[in-house]
Amino acid sequence: MSHAELIQGVSTAITNFDDEEAKKKTMEALNAGVDPLEFIKRSVQPAMDHIGKLYEDGEIYLPELILAGDAASAVLEAAVPRIAINDQAKAMRGTVVIGVMFGDNHDIGKNLVKALLQAYGFKVIDLGTDVPVKTFLDTALKENADIIASSTLITTSLPYQRQLIELLKASGNRDRFYVILGGGPVNPKWTKDIGADGYGNDAKDAVALCNKLVTEDLKPPLDHPVIVGAITR
Numbered sequence: 001m002s003h004a005e006l007i008q009g010v011s012t013a014i015t016n017f018d019d020e021e022a023k024k025k026t027m028e029a030l031n032a033g034v035d036p037l038e039f040i041k042r043s044v045q046p047a048m049d050h051i052g053k054l055y056e057d058g059e060i061y062l063p064e065l066i067l068a069g070d071a072a073s074a075v076l077e078a079a080v081p082r083i084a085i086n087d088q089a090k091a092m093r094g095t096v097v098i099g100v101m102f103g104d105n106h107d108i109g110k111n112l113v114k115a116l117l118q119a120y121g122f123k124v125i126d127l128g129t130d131v132p133v134k135t136f137l138d139t140a141l142k143e144n145a146d147i148i149a150s151s152t153l154i155t156t157s158l159p160y161q162r163q164l165i166e167l168l169k170a171s172g173n174r175d176r177f178y179v180i181l182g183g184g185p186v187n188p189k190w191t192k193d194i195g196a197d198g199y200g201n202d203a204k205d206a207v208a209l210c211n212k213l214v215t216e217d218l219k220p221p222l223d224h225p226v227i228v229g230a231i232t233r
Ligand code: B12
Pocket: 044, 045, 048, 049, 050, 051, 052, 053, 055, 056, 062, 065, 066, 067, 068, 069, 070, 072, 103, 104, 105, 106, 107, 108, 109, 110, 112, 113, 149, 150, 151, 152, 153, 154, 155, 156, 180, 181, 182, 183, 184, 185, 199, 200, 201, 202, 203, 204, 205, 206, 209
């Protein structure tokens, strides 16, 4: 079976809401030598985009959405530990506090971003989902973080990203941390409008973004946010 067929098999298992099959097919693909990073990009993301479209069109309902989410998480769990990163990449590090914004429980994308940042040598403090704005700040101060990374998939949580920037300013901490954003409803315009420092379209972009921020001598807040990755979704 070709690599493309193996990857397709995993996508199909996710869209069939079958987490056991998704995990089994993932192991088959990885054991056949499919690059794990490429594999995740070409299996999980398109499958979940497809599921999202079916949900939007009223062709599936919340229980199916949950099952597909479980299947995608099973794939990530199996594939992420297989990502091998060279030592040179690991030399560039910083501390990232990451969380899914208040009101939002979607964590598949955040988990992917976290896994890749860790694989590339960043220390990542994961606040989980439904994170109050103040928790981002308190944790970033406690951990002496370089970057605060906020993920959101639902539009109703977007205002809290703005609140985060406002809280940083009001508490006199805006120049201490880079603030980066990602997730479905987030885009470069929103990132600039609320005064955040960066946007990444996917997990690989998040790594490139964090690397750029910590290696170049930029000081937050940036006048123009760093935007990585074309908006493809
Ligand atoms: C799976 C899923 C769920 C699962 C979540 C499981 C889980 N553990 O996460 C479940 C079933 C629980 C769920 C629930 C709900 N969902 Co839902 N869900 C989805 C779905 C289909 C896929 C999301 C996903 O996992 N994508 C795959 C990952 C890999 O991609 P990603 O999250 O975008 O992350 C990538 C990038 O965005 C980026 N990224 C992400 N975060 C960050 C952060 C930084 C800093 C950076 C740089 C980059 C970055 O990198 C990631 C990796 O490449 C989307 C549709 C879609 N296409 O997005 C709807 C979707 C997000 N859900 C939606 C809705 C409405 C809901 C519910 C409100 C449904 C309900 N009526 O209860 C609830 C919300 C509950 C809550 N309060 O959170 C809507 C949101 C609409 C909106 N604009 O607000 C969507 C868009 C579906 C739709 N088209 O209507 N959902």
